Amino acid sequence: MMHDLITFAQRLADAARLETLPRWVNGAAADDKGGGEFDPVTDADREAERVMRGLIETEYPEHGISGEEFPDRPTRGRYSWSLDPVDGTRSFICGLPTWVTLIALLDEGEPVLGIIDAPCLDERYVGFPGGSLFRGRGNEAELRGSGCSSLKQARLSTTDPYLFRGAEADAFERIRERVRTTRYGHDGYGYARLAAGSLDLVIEAGLKPHDYNALIPVVRTAGGAIGDWKGGADFSEGKVIAAATRALYEAALEAMRV
Template identity: 60%
Template sequence: MPDFFAFACELSVAARRETLRDLSTTLGLENKNPGGPFDPVSNADRGAERAMRELIVEAFPDHGILGEEFDDRAGTSVYQWSLDPIDGTRSFISGLPTWTTLIALMENGHPIMGVIDAPYLDELYVGCLDSSWKEVAGARTSLRVSNVRELGEARLATTDPFLFDGDAAAAFKTLYGSVPITRFGHDAYAYARLASGTIDLVVECGLKPHDYHALIPVVRGATGVFGDWSGGTDFSAGQVIAAATRELYEAAVEIMRAAASSVPPPKDGD
């Protein structure tokens, strides 16, 4: 695992070289979802994923690769790498600082190590087995979630409240009205802050595997809870709740559970 962690750091450095080269660039900008909600991809997305893929193929030719921008690469090992070169491309092309690169190591389909790298902020968040930590300028700090157990004390985050529709929108409105603070627009960075203890609850819909694979070890390694809207761990519908404590998670599930079955799973391009 230490060797894999060192390699994951190499991947994040390679991705940073691509993404930090032209901050907020719109070069090669395309909409991957024509006719639907705007889903942008830029040359920086493609370049960062391509750079990480090349390193993986060279170092671990038997490992599989699951990426956002290119076709999956089958492997012969029990290990796969899940890559999201820029999580928060809308923020990236708007010159906002909280976009991230997500890297996960999977073993037999389960994430065992996750990296949330915030290049512009120079913050690296790592979750591995039963611990999580943050690295800034080579200094490592252990991560632990808050001890908030009640919605009335919770700091809630979601990427965009307008992504919730129908019953899910109504449920999220109830959740929003149950907490004193809600922050929008931080994508995967919100989960890094949950692991750090400054956000207590994140609720999202429409996530794909590359969106959440890296988040799971980071949140759980910081003793947080990461589950679905029904109280389980089936993320195929893209419905995620991350919480600081079991009590807070169950309180959110009680509100979101009724909407779980009414939300279709995410489709390619969403």
Template identity: 45%
Template sequence: MGLKSSDQKQIEQTVGRMISAGRDIALAYFRQPDQGLANKLSDGFDPVTQADKEIELAFREILKAERPMDGILGEEFPPVASQSGYTWVLDPIDGTRGFISGTPTWGMLIALSDAQGPIWGAIDQPYTGETFMGGLGRAELRRAGQTTPLATRQTTTLADAILFTTFPEVGTANERAAFQRVSSVAKLTRYGMDCYAYGLLAAGQVDLVIEAGLNAYDIQAPIAVVEAAGGIVTNWKGGPAHAGGTVVAAANSDIYAQAIALLNQ
């Protein structure tokens, strides 16, 4: 489904307002003693803060006013059916564990998708003031009033690659073993970056992000950004990743092929 240039302009303006509103809320709570912290799980720990809820509500109010025919799939509140063929996929704070720990590695995720998956996305980090954007023919980083193009790097050998994942305990036991096969070959493995890792991949700083157990709202914005910057994002079997589950995001086809082969060994 194609977007007219007027639609693209409206979408970017709408997203700009969403990012501005979300940043104000996020920074009002970040590194503050009272974040309205709650745990979603009775057995385990899956945190949610007041900022998560307020940001998503702010996003939804803007979309209701400016894109009322579009659907919404968000982490914190029930979905809204699409009447236009387009759906906004929202994660108000991806990396809530990082948010409550005071690390600037969380972000707000905003994606616009059609029936085939994400066509545009943004990874916004309010504390550093960075927005990684991709889709609609562009991939760029906006920070401090400057816009620079995003492009993944061209490392060709896995032994020279930098690999990211969020948790050392990736997925199931079998998934952890598969991840370790890749990690044991990569030059460097780092942990705990959440969505910010995908921004670094799109910016040409790292080569791979491999994760498991994701939801659609965790990955659709990163898919749009990474692919627009020249990278590849699929599930571990090489299929579409926009519904979540396992994800491998690679800077280029060489690194991707080597990672996929080890994951499926």
């Protein structure tokens, strides 16, 4: 059963690529969802989610669906899908290549299968029960994190430091001052590169379920740790720390608590 679901999840990613990649190449106009700060959405977001939903409804009509662009469909069983057709829409509309499609399968509400797909880079990162997979540019390999356990040696990423406010910003700054180097602007792709071993630590706030569900299996099956800012696994506040090792996760927590 899980093998079939892994294969199907990759079909979803393939179908989304057919909608997103041509629109990225040709340039896609963005609408503002509103609500204050600029929150862009494009036809690529809408149409990629629409085609993925259509496949799920046809192949697995009993499965639930939760996506960024359309209303949720409740599950009639144990499985549901979490879809973020373009994670990094700001990068997408700026013609930058590191936006990704996030696909997760949840079993009784727990993410068990995750895909981070980077169409522009022809890279796909998959985490599933008992294994992981990197597929890109004709190569396949198991995902494996760097094994870094020291803040002093860590390569840190966050999408935008200005998304942190007040005490959150102070906590992030304490980490930034301790790490080896910091890179910005990668959205879900940062977690993919953590799973592949070229980043060691990603810290973010303000995430929604469709932003983090797919990341959890990918990071964990690559040997990493991912949790909230309190040391647990309650992501409901949208605060996420992903680290190459549990030791690095704990070191980050300690520094942020000071």
